Amino acid sequence: MPQARKRLVSTEVTPFYHLISRCVPRHFLCGVDPRTGKDYSSRKQEIKDRLALLARVFAIDVCAYAILSNHYHLVAHIDERAALEWSPMEVARRWTQLFTGPVLVRAFVAGQKLTETQQSVVHNYIQDYRKRLCNLSWFMKCLNEPIARKANQEDNVTGHFWQARFTSQALLDEPAVLAAMAYLALNPIRAGIAETPETSDFTSVQQRIAAWKDRPKTTRNDEIRPETGKKRSLEATIIKLMKFSEDTEESPENTVPYSTTDYLELVDWSGRAIIEGKKGFIPDHLPPILQRLKLDPAQYLNYVKKPRFGFASALGALDKIKEYAEHFEKAFLKGQTAAAALFSPGQ
Numbered sequence: 001m002p003q004a005r006k007r008l009v010s011t012e013v014t015p016f017y018h019l020i021s022r023c024v025p026r027h028f029l030c031g032v033d034p035r036t037g038k039d040y041s042s043r044k045q046e047i048k049d050r051l052a053l054l055a056r057v058f059a060i061d062v063c064a065y066a067i068l069s070n071h072y073h074l075v076a077h078i079d080e081r082a083a084l085e086w087s088p089m090e091v092a093r094r095w096t097q098l099f100t101g102p103v104l105v106r107a108f109v110a111g112q113k114l115t116e117t118q119q120s121v122v123h124n125y126i127q128d129y130r131k132r133l134c135n136l137s138w139f140m141k142c143l144n145e146p147i148a149r150k151a152n153q154e155d156n157v158t159g160h161f162w163q164a165r166f167t168s169q170a171l172l173d174e175p176a177v178l179a180a181m182a183y184l185a186l187n188p189i190r191a192g193i194a195e196t197p198e199t200s201d202f203t204s205v206q207q208r209i210a211a212w213k214d215r216p217k218t219t220r221n222d223e224i225r226p227e228t229g230k231k232r233s234l235e236a237t238i239i240k241l242m243k244f245s246e247d248t249e250e251s252p253e254n255t256v257p258y259s260t261t262d263y264l265e266l267v268d269w270s271g272r273a274i275i276e277g278k279k280g281f282i283p284d285h286l287p288p289i290l291q292r293l294k295l296d297p298a299q300y301l302n303y304v305k306k307p308r309f310g311f312a313s314a315l316g317a318l319d320k321i322k323e324y325a326e327h328f329e330k331a332f333l334k335g336q337t338a339a340a341a342l343f344s345p346g347q
Contacts, residue, residue, distance in 0.1 A: 008168055008313055009136055013327050015078045016063070016171040017136060018180045018311070021144055022071035022163045040151075044202045047072065047147060052239045054142055057094045059083035059134040061242040063256050064181040067202040068191060073184045075177065076136065077242055079254065083134040088126045095129040098142055140166045172316025172324055174257035175293040175343060178266065180315060181256070183304050185267045189274060190306065197267050204241055205267055212260050262289040270304045299342040317343040 009017065032039045044067050051074075055062045061077040086094070092109050095101060101109075108114060108122045132138040148161035171177045185205035188194035197205045245252050246259035256263075265287045290297055312335025314324045325333045 016177045018169040019074040020167040024163045055240050058139050060139050063242045064184045064204040066184045066187040080134045091126050091130050169311045170314040172320035176316040
């Protein structure tokens with residue numbers, strides 16, 4: 001039975017979440033519908049543009065994304081502190097980028113003089129907007145509703161476009177965050193629509209690889225160089241991705257654990273295992289990040305190939321899952337056995 005989102009999401013437990021939205025059966029989000037032959041490929045850029053806008057407006061960081069034919073994935077980070085630090089004007093300005101807003105709020109943003117009573121009314125609106133701008137449900141509502149509305153108009157139909165409300169999975173520790181990001185990066189490869197992460201269009205891993213190739217060269221050991229004469233022109237809207245902690249001087253609370261190099265090495269190794277290997281196959285070379293994350297290689301490969309029984313409401317070490325269950329006053333959580341195997345390798 002579906003549970004209220006407040007029973008699944010709490011920044012007191014973790015600010016990181018894996019989010020999934022899937023179309024109803026026989027609906028197509030992007031690409032060519034094999035049933036009708038209709039091409040919806042243009043929607044991918046529209047979804048990416050919308051996501052780029054929301055990442056600039058909300059106090060929610062995008063760590064990873066992958067847009068596929070009938071669903072999309074996100075790994076998101078809720079930054080409540082940022083929302084609390086915004087001035088009333090900043091909150092109102094951000095909100096009115098998405099919604100028209102009441103007349104008084106628009107007057108406030110325009111710098112018009114308001115009476116004390118009017119200011120009080122605007123203050124109440126802004127308090128609500130501040131909460132919404134760091135709320136996952138509002139973020140997904142602002143992403144999914146325009147997509148569904150436009151898709152129904154294009155297909156001249158009414159009714160549900162999305163199969164259900166979005167799925168959220170709490171990522172309870174650093175290994176869970178990185179494992180989920182790697183899983184997203186490999187979605188197009190598993191689906192057979194790309195051969196490598198760098199050719200996986202409309203994914204964050206492709207965006208990170210392009211940025212990593214174009215970074216200033218500061219070390220001797222750089223093996224990958226930018227492709228001369230083939231630098232992509234900057235897109236009008238680029239999704240602002242959360243940085244890795246070892247690649248920036250920003251506060252660790254506002255970054256993804258580890259480094260871009262660690263992440264790309266993990267994705268590359270995982271992709272090779274999926275493409276080249278059969279069931280249970282593990283390449284001879286294990287990336288050091290697996291040991292640092294304390295992930296069992298075989299169980300990790302089972303996860304990135306696809307969780308056998310779908311996504312549990314939380315992912316992380318067993319003790320973290322028990323803390324998550326206790327926080328929401330639950331006696332048991334699906335996925336405890338898998339978590340024990342994945343995050344508790346033999347030492």
